[in-house]
Amino acid sequence: MVDSHYDVIIIGTGAGGGTLAYKLAPSGKKILVLERGNFLPREKANWDSHQIFKKERYRTTEVWYDKHGKAIRPLTHYYVGGNTKFYGGALFRFRENDFNRVIHKEGISPEWPLKYQDFAPYYTQAEKLYEVHSQQGLDPTEPQITEGYPFPPISHEPYIQEINDALKDKNLHPFYLPLGIKLNEANRFLSSCIRCETCDGFPCFLNAKSDADINCVRPAVAYENLTLITQAKVIRLHTNTSGREVTGVETEIAGKQYIFSGDIVVLACGAINSAVLLLKSANDTHPNGLANSSNLVGRNYMAHKFGVVIALSTKANPTVFQKTIGVNDFYWGEKDFPYPMGSIQLLGNINKDRVAANAPPFTPGIIAEKIANHSVSWLLITEDLPDPKNRVQVKGEQITIEYTNNNEQPFNRFIQRWISVLKSIKLNSQKGHFSVFMPQKMSLKDVGHQCGTCRFGENPETSVLDINCRTHDVDNLYVVDGSFFPSSTALNPSLTIMANALRVGEHLLERMS
Template identity: 60%
Template sequence: MSEHYDIIIIGTGAGGGTLTYKLAQSGKKILVLERGPFLPREKANWDTKTVFNTNRYHNSEVWYDKDGNELHPGMSYFVGGNTKVYGAALFRLRERDFEKYQHQDGISPEWPLKYRDFEPYYVQAEKLYQVHGKSGEDPTEPFRSEEYPYPAVSHEPRIEEISDALKTQGLHPYHTPIGIRLNEAQRYLSACIRCNTCDGFPCLVQAKSDAEVSAVHPVIGQDNVTLITEAKVLKLLTSSSGREITGVEVNFQGQKRIFSGDIVAVACGAINSSVLLLKSANEKHPHGLANSSGLVGRNFMKHVLGSIIGVAKKPNPTAFQKTLSINDFYWGEENYDYPMGQIQTLGKISKEALEGNPEAYAPLTPEEVATHSIDWWITVEDLPDANNRVRVNGDKIILEYTENNSEVYNRLEQRWIETLKSIECGQQIIPNCSYFVKGGKSYFTGKLPLDGVGHQVGTCRFGEGPKTSVLDLNCRTHDIDNLYIVDGSFFLSSGAVNPTLTIIANALRVGEHLIERIK
């Protein structure tokens, strides 16, 4: 099969799906290649044990760390990519995230483009992904040219109590910006039912603003857009000069096929995009495509992430818990001048999710913990380090990674536990909870291991010169004229909020550039 297209897009996640939506408006002939199928809509979408204890909605491939140990990254290879199971928290980076600043463990570098360059595209992204939020609550909130397109998702009573209690401590909790299709004013018109199986789950009723629902579905019926699923791209082929992509080699239904396009946009995620470039090495590009700088795969970042499950004396019947965030420690705190990070509520923990490791909560039972817990997520910036890299060895994918900002993470974790303990009255976290005759710990912490790569960014950074970056400011590779990378690869730093909205906004920005180019 050798049909030619104006544009080929590889991947349908936050970057590729959004780029497909944007470029479909051009009328140009577009081929979209997705290595996975459509995620099946089935009752098991909301089954905790299926979602978290099987590979039903995650790929079972094995990667390796720098010491040769197996990693099981659980990537979701479906139309919509990892957004099919994300928590739909869609934050903007702060203005200072685009500037150079000092961390305890190093420097977060300056971006060649600033927040003001991304702001108009953040507006577009929030509209396209139906982001619910409220401005003016978060003291670190960046400038907004428009209010959120949809009102903030309300707190349920127990979370409202927590929010009020935090305010008495002088903190500034705010409503988490969430991309869901919720109409609280007219519930009978709402696709979202505010269930407790959203964060980490596929959405059975398609009420989560993932890339499939928000970006791919609206355009896939157009005559100029062709989507081929279960088509894994194996290699990119170049011209004899090495200056353009002339073919995209695909494994489709067990056969190799080659497609060609005037422009090729890779959006496989920061890890798999760099893997594809490295595996496409040829005589003109012996170290991998677009890798004259030697930076392809380097500066891999994934955030330093973890959870706190706080067991309170008072029960927590909340179903949709992911509505509250705190940025008071984002840039540090009194007597500590380094950035710390962001805190947000998790989707509500269930006893089914805890039953796989009941001894960790003894003498409490998983049900006792789940019915009384308030569940939190901590995000700390992962600093770029050229030695943190994605590498390939034959068919093996290797993540050579050493964590930084670990002490900062520990500080923020302890700071938040102390804050929870200081909340008075019915909200208080009791060190030896008298509610349970058994006693026991009042909080449980866990740090996401290396294979937790949902926030992957940075492996093909953008910049102004081919010696210090892989991509130019429009995310075109310096070395190959018609090759673009449109996912989280372009990030220079990770900030301390979920990267998805910035990936979406950048895809809209690059899409605008490509529409001008293909005219």
């Protein structure tokens, strides 16, 4: 920390920042990576559902607030690798039409300034970097993929294979989820992954999940020109008198203040915290927040409309690794509802601790265990439409998320439509069927798919970033997390954030050369 000037400073190590660090590390440029958290400890609690879901061992203790002033404990984590340490590893490419203007039942999803073809080569690079397993040709909405997936699909266990076949009998098109995981089913001696039941929502004790920490940050820190400082919280960005250049990155480390400088500064704090940092960095030249001449920093916050459908059968579910099926037949709607509805994917196993964490108070343990042992859980994602009134704000030191639900009609229809499908299928070998359903909608605290707070575009009046994710107002300031999304689509955002980081990294290498 003695030499405080760098060619590039990257703030954050998640899907965006970690991937960018990996891309830039071989350049020989002097790079500083700042992460507010530490490396996540490898310990027995990594696989302890009681510690993770009941005691919330790894979750931030931060408190945010909703538009009514009610406290929110956000479901987010501050570690090297960010939220990818806990994600399920579902790494989807957005569909070609997701980049176009799309009419929804309750609004419009705007056109992106770049198209699928602009991201396609970087999707390919990201899939290789994050070791994505899947199979082409099964998903009817699948975009063009020229090279195919780098690894074969993760196989279905017998009970899940029955569900897969039953869905096909209903003329649906289930497919293998594209998963970033270090599993070699052909040779278990070469496999880091042991295909356990503590994957989706858990950190991996074996480092067998393809997360930004393991796949990107750790290879990057092997280069002598890259310095990683953990437990370093950036609290403010300083500019020169013209406001056109960031000259200082004010950082708190072990209770002391440091100011680092860099030719290029990149925010990758997550869509909420990147917006917060820009807003907190207001100065005389940028009175409404840094890079905020458009008054759009923090606006158009999106995080998807999530629903979980827990389907119960009289027959026990013996599956260990469950998260292998996706269904996109309703992504663009259906015959009598010509509006997008969304995507469906299996979730990892739920056990009694996970059920109890979301059940009404005083639910008996035996009930929670019965539900866990006889259930299959599905995640339904409907697009969250951008709305400038849905925004991240800073009031003093208080972070507020002002959010009003939208796109509710297709979301509700989607949940009921999927329940009707599950009711109709039969599981042959066990002569079972799903007869009890527990739909749950996730709330404002579920920020894992956060995006949209610094959208990119060509017009400085209607966007915060240009098409290379550089702020229109500040020449050496970039943002490479999900902030840049003009729309949320109805698919997991991680792969698009990773692909974009590789794309922006290529631009930065050209700029620095």
